Amino acid sequence: MSEGNGGGSAAGTNVSSDTAGNGAGARGLARLNLVGAIRHGDIVGSILLTMAVMAIIVVAFGGNPWTVARTIISNSLGQEIFLGQTIMTAAILTLTGLAAAIPFTARLWNIGGEGQMFAGAVVAVTLGIMLPEGTSHGLFVLILIAGAASGGAVWGSVPGLLKAYFGINEIVTSLMLNFLAFFAANYVVTVAWPEIYAQLQSREIHDNARFPDFWASAKVDVSVFVALATAVAAWLLITRTSLGFSIRSIGANPRAARLAGVRTRLVTVSSFATAGAAGGLAGAVTVGGIHHDLALDLWISNYGYVGIAVALLARLNPMAVLPAAFIFSTLRVGSNSLQAAAGISSSFGEVLIATFVIMLMVTGAIKFRYAQH
Amino acid sequence: MTEVVLITLFGSGLALMVPVLLAALGEAISEQAGVLNVGIEGTMLFGAAICALVGVNTGNVPLALLAGTATGIAAGIVLSVLYVRRGTDQIVTGLLFNIFALGVTGILTAQVIIGNTAPTLSPWTVPLLGRIPKLREVLNEQNFLFWISLILAVVIFYVLRRTWWGLYARAAGERPHASSSAGLDVWRLRYTAVIAGNALAGLGGAALVMSTSGRFIPGFTSGRGFIALGVVVVARWNPLWVVGVAGLFGLSQALHFVSGLIDFFDPVPDQFWLALPYLVTVAAVAVSRGSRYPAAVGIPWREPAAEARG
Numbered sequence: 001m002s003e004g005n006g007g008g009s010a011a012g013t014n015v016s017s018d019t020a021g022n023g024a025g026a027r028g029l030a031r032l033n034l035v036g037a038i039r040h041g042d043i044v045g046s047i048l049l050t051m052a053v054m055a056i057i058v059v060a061f062g063g064n065p066w067t068v069a070r071t072i073i074s075n076s077l078g079q080e081i082f083l084g085q086t087i088m089t090a091a092i093l094t095l096t097g098l099a100a101a102i103p104f105t106a107r108l109w110n111i112g113g114e115g116q117m118f119a120g121a122v123v124a125v126t127l128g129i130m131l132p133e134g135t136s137h138g139l140f141v142l143i144l145i146a147g148a149a150s151g152g153a154v155w156g157s158v159p160g161l162l163k164a165y166f167g168i169n170e171i172v173t174s175l176m177l178n179f180l181a182f183f184a185a186n187y188v189v190t191v192a193w194p195e196i197y198a199q200l201q202s203r204e205i206h207d208n209a210r211f212p213d214f215w216a217s218a219k220v221d222v223s224v225f226v227a228l229a230t231a232v233a234a235w236l237l238i239t240r241t242s243l244g245f246s247i248r249s250i251g252a253n254p255r256a257a258r259l260a261g262v263r264t265r266l267v268t269v270s271s272f273a274t275a276g277a278a279g280g281l282a283g284a285v286t287v288g289g290i291h292h293d294l295a296l297d298l299w300i301s302n303y304g305y306v307g308i309a310v311a312l313l314a315r316l317n318p319m320a321v322l323p324a325a326f327i328f329s330t331l332r333v334g335s336n337s338l339q340a341a342a343g344i345s346s347s348f349g350e351v352l353i354a355t356f357v358i359m360l361m362v363t364g365a366i367k368f369r370y371a372q373h
Numbered sequence: 374m375t376e377v378v379l380i381t382l383f384g385s386g387l388a389l390m391v392p393v394l395l396a397a398l399g400e401a402i403s404e405q406a407g408v409l410n411v412g413i414e415g416t417m418l419f420g421a422a423i424c425a426l427v428g429v430n431t432g433n434v435p436l437a438l439l440a441g442t443a444t445g446i447a448a449g450i451v452l453s454v455l456y457v458r459r460g461t462d463q464i465v466t467g468l469l470f471n472i473f474a475l476g477v478t479g480i481l482t483a484q485v486i487i488g489n490t491a492p493t494l495s496p497w498t499v500p501l502l503g504r505i506p507k508l509r510e511v512l513n514e515q516n517f518l519f520w521i522s523l524i525l526a527v528v529i530f531y532v533l534r535r536t537w538w539g540l541y542a543r544a545a546g547e548r549p550h551a552s553s554s555a556g557l558d559v560w561r562l563r564y565t566a567v568i569a570g571n572a573l574a575g576l577g578g579a580a581l582v583m584s585t586s587g588r589f590i591p592g593f594t595s596g597r598g599f600i601a602l603g604v605v606v607v608a609r610w611n612p613l614w615v616v617g618v619a620g621l622f623g624l625s626q627a628l629h630f631v632s633g634l635i636d637f638f639d640p641v642p643d644q645f646w647l648a649l650p651y652l653v654t655v656a657a658v659a660v661s662r663g664s665r666y667p668a669a670v671g672i673p674w675r676e677p678a679a680e681a682r683g
Contacts, residue, residue: 057477061484109464162659169666171411171464172603172658176651179596183648191642300592305472312465339483347479347591354473361461368462 042365049359054352063344071341072334082333084218088290090329091227095282096307097314097321098234099275105238105316106247106271107254112159112174114304115181116152116276120283122185123151125294128205128287129193140208141288145226148284149277155181156276157269164265182299189294201295211289223289230278234318237274247271279304302350306332309357312366328353382624382631384514390623392581394522396601397615398529399573405533405610406566407546407669408456411467414598415474416448416571420578422478425589428491428582437491438579445575449568457563460673479591491587494518518580523616530612542566546667549674559674574598596651603654607661618657625653
């Protein structure tokens with residue numbers, strides 16, 4: 001969160017929106033930039049406002065705000081096994097956060113992180129079951145990761161292609177593709193490889209396809225390194241490559257970028273495909289790392305949508321996505337045991353995250369600037 | 374045989390159209406005034422959950438529908454303060470509002486509603502049309518919300534396209550700066566449009582509960598608000614066209630119910646039919662390329678003087 005974007009040094013902090021469904025920024029040029037230095041007062045104000053709203057909700061549902069707060073902290077960081085869960089969830093949220101942050105930088109609204117994660121998970125579970133059991137461990141895991149990333153990239157590039165070549169608004173298409181990916185996953189777990197002993201989940205993948213443990217007692221595996229490496233790669237992509245420069249220039253001023261020779265269509269499709277690959281990796285983590293199967297209740301975790309909140313908290317900076325994902329993961333995992341400890345449903349985690357980011361916008365800690373008409 | 378299929382298709386298709394139609398009408402109002410309300414899915418969820426809650430506890434269907442609409446109004450007030458007064462980014466705020474709504478309605482379901490079932494609306498026999506053979510079997514299946522939603526479509530068409538308020542609201546959605554210079558209160562127009570739009574979305578959510586099982590489950594609306602966003606684009610913000618496009622969506626969803634009646638469809642997996650409405654939405658949005666959002670949609674508006682002060 002400390003990654004500033006002052007003084008023009010900041011890469012990847014420009015977002016803008018072209019809500020016109022027509023062409024890459026030709027009409028309805030609604031550009032916006034994420035602007036302003038971070039004022040600590042705004043952040044403190046957002047935290048206080050969030051706490052106030054949360055306290056009201058907790059009391060309304062008959063809970064005790066203090067118990068809720070204590071439960072969230074102790075059940076996300078307090079024990080080795082909870083900490084492990086928090087770290088693994090942070091890995092997923094980092095990847096879905098990057099799936100939002102990269103296209104947002106080019107003022108493209110990828111709301112499809114959820115579907116890209118499912119596409120990756122479908123490919124991962126298919127490979128993990130179909131490939132011969134004797135494939136060597138390292139190779140199998142690498143194939144799983146590469147396959148999930150490619151699956152997510154292909155799925156993710158669909159709204160990019162529709163946007164680039166037909167001028168179709170990417171918000172609606174990327175949202176709809178989430179549902180299509182979910183039903184594809186539904187097909188996999190109910191028809192293709194159903195688990196006989198449990199409903200709505202697939203068979204387990206082969207042992208050799210499972211991600212090796214890295215901190216076994218906390219059930220943390222190499223997914224963490226997948227997330228770290230992807231965040232570093234995304235940061236290098238945005239700040240150190242010509243594609244990243246094009247992405248940022250489109251975000252800053254699409255028209256100027258096009259006049260300067262940036263190939264808008266290619267960049268649109270590439271940023272969606274890159275985002276899709278990150279989302280697909282989130283799917284690989286859930287299948288290869290955490291569950292070793294594909295369960296449909298992944299859908300109610302809303303990792304794709306929470307990823308958008310992560311990207312905003314990180315102010316679209318790929319490296320800042322890591323701490324942002326960890327913070328939100330703490331709130332998510334800590335809320336899992338609220339039902340038993342404080343009598344509040346675990347959905348509280350999402351409420352908390354959404355309220356906090358809304359408050360960051362209300363106080364102006366996250367601020368967008370728009371081109372006026 | 375064919376007749377049974379067609380009657381089932383249109384009977385359930387028209388019933389499934391109603392929640393999407395109401396939500397899409399609401400979205401059309403708010404987008405015409407320049408506010409893209411992505412939070413419509415969340416408002417529908419809130420409307421549905423509160424409607425189920427009131428229905429379960431009072432057993433009074435009209436009261437439950439009113440409660441759903443009132444919830445929509447409350448959501449509209451909150452959202453209009455964010456979108457209009459505070460000028461937060463509409464797309465991001467809307468998405469976060471959806472997550473918020475999913476969470477709060479999830480808590481409500483787990484702790485208050487707990488799988489209880491509310492009474493639902495019964496079909497209403499139409500006076501004149503209800504006597505025409507064939508048509509009768511489709512129309513008499515519909516409850517009175519179907520007719521209300523059709524009337525609302527006509528009323529909203531009239532208000533948006535034939536009244537001064539409608540003209541002003543559309544001006545605020547196209548050229549807020551010019552509208553303000555001409556003496557219009559852009560904020561006030563947008564407040565009204567967002568609140569009215571969310572009231573309809575809340576009613577849409579309530580209609581979903583009251584026309585189906587009367588039971589609310591987390592994530593009950595399953596993307597219907599998002600589909601409404603697509604419907605509005607395809608219908609080019611014309612409330613009368615919205616009826617047709619929402620109807621197309623309803624039919625595509627109803628195909629699931631008739632697929633079992635037709636042998637030809639046997640090899641098609643169930644998931645295909647479930648996914649079809651979303652596929653239809655993508656395809657419909659894709660073919661309506663020329664459709665253009667109102668110019669100022671998505672951009673918060675401030676008085677130039679306020680902008681200069683920062």
